[in-house]
Amino acid sequence: MSYKDKKVITIGVVRDLTGLSERQIRYYEERKLIFPERTPGGSRKYSFADVELLVEIANKIEDGVQTHEIRKEMLRAQKKQNQEDVRRKMIQGQLNAQFGLRKGPTS
Amino acid sequence: MSYKDKKVITIGVVRDLTGLSERQIRYYEERKLIFPERTPGGSRKYSFADVELLVEIANKIEDGVQTHEIRKEMLRAQKKQNQEDVRRKMIQGQLNAQFGLRKGPTS
DNA sequence: AAAACCATGTGAGGTATTCTAACAAACTTA
DNA sequence: TAAGTTTGTTAGAATACCTCACATGGTTTT
Numbered sequence: 001m002s003y004k005d006k007k008v009i010t011i012g013v014v015r016d017l018t019g020l021s022e023r024q025i026r027y028y029e030e031r032k033l034i035f036p037e038r039t040p041g042g043s044r045k046y047s048f049a050d051v052e053l054l055v056e057i058a059n060k061i062e063d064g065v066q067t068h069e070i071r072k073e074m075l076r077a078q079k080k081q082n083q084e085d086v087r088r089k090m091i092q093g094q095l096n097a098q099f100g101l102r103k104g105p106t107s
Numbered sequence: 108m109s110y111k112d113k114k115v116i117t118i119g120v121v122r123d124l125t126g127l128s129e130r131q132i133r134y135y136e137e138r139k140l141i142f143p144e145r146t147p148g149g150s151r152k153y154s155f156a157d158v159e160l161l162v163e164i165a166n167k168i169e170d171g172v173q174t175h176e177i178r179k180e181m182l183r184a185q186k187k188q189n190q191e192d193v194r195r196k197m198i199q200g201q202l203n204a205q206f207g208l209r210k211g212p213t214s
Numbered sequence: 215a216a217a218a219c220c221a222t223g224t225g226a227g228g229t230a231t232t233c234t235a236a237c238a239a240a241c242t243t244a
Numbered sequence: 245t246a247a248g249t250t251t252g253t254t255a256g257a258a259t260a261c262c263t264c265a266c267a268t269g270g271t272t273t274t
Contacts, residue, residue, distance in 0.1 A: 003110045003155045008120045010231095012260060013152065017115070022261085023222060031221095041230045043261055045120065048110045066220070066271095117260095119231065129232085130251060138249095148259045150232055173242090173249070 007037040007045040014046050018054050025054065031067035033057055033074065114144040114152040121153050125161050132161065138174035140164055140181065 011022050018025070028034050029044075034053060036044040046054075060070050118129050125132070135141050136151075141160060143151040153161075167177050 006155075008116045008124070010117055010120075012146065013115045021222075027221070039119070043230065048113075128251075134250070150259070
C-alpha cells in the first residue's frame with residue numbers, strides 16, 4: 001500500500017489540511033462517507049486519500065448536495081470500480097491459464 | 108511537495124510504524140538526526156520520509172554506529188547532494204539561456 | 215403549518231496522547 | 245577513573261481527542 005492510503009493522520013491535522021471543523025469530519029463519518037481507522041485508545045487515523053475525499057465531499061456540500069446523495073454517488077462509483085476490477089482480474093486469470101508462469105520457484 | 112515529505116504523523120504513530128520507543132525517537136532529534144515540525148501546541152509531526160530515515164538510523168545504531176557518526180555521514184551526504192543540485196541547475200540555466208523558452212505566455 | 219430531517223456549533227466531562235525534565239543504569243570511550 | 249552514550253522509567257502538566265447532548269437555522273416531508 002502506498003503512502004497515500006496509509007491511515008496515519010490524526011483529526012487535528014486533517015482539520016488543518018482541509019479547513020473543515022472536527023465536527024464536520026466526524027459527521028461525515030457518521031453519514032458513512034469516510035472510514036478512518038482507530039488507535040487502540042480510540043483516536044481516529046486518516047490517510048491522505050481520506051483527506052482528498054473530504055475536500056471533495058466539502059465541495060459537494062457547498063454545492064447543496066446532501067450527504068445521503070453523496071453516499072449514493074460513492075456507492076455507484078464503488079460498484080462500477082468493482083466490476084472493472086473483476087473483469088480485469090478475470091482476463092488476467094485467463095491469460096495466466098493459457099500462457100502464464102506456474103507458481104513456485106522458476107529460477 | 109509529495110505526500111512522502113508532508114509532516115503529518117504524530118509520534119505515537121511513528122512509534123508503531125518503526126517499532127522504536129518514543130524515547131529513542133526524541134533522542135535522535137536531540138542529536139540532530141531528525142527534524143519534526145510542531146503543532147501550535149507543541150506536538151511533534153513527522154513525514155513518511157522521516158519514518159524511513161528513522162529506520163535507517165535504527166539499523167546503524169544496531170550496528171554499533173554512534174549518533175554523532177551518523178550525523179557526520181548525513182552531513183556528508185547532504186553536502187554531496189547540494190553540489191549535485193547546484194551543477195544540475197547551472198547546466199539547466201545554460202541550456203535555457205541558449206535554447207530555452209522565454210518566460211510569459213507562449214501560446 | 216407542524217413535524218422531521220439536515221448540517222453544524224458549542225459545551226461538559228472524561229480519556230488518550232504528548233510534552234519536558236530528571237534520575238538511573240549499563241555500556242563505551244577517552 | 246571520568247566522561248560520554250543510549251535507553252528506560254517516572255512524574256506532573258499540557259495538549260488533543262473522545263462521546264454525548266442540546267441548540268440553531270435551514271430545508272424537506274407530511
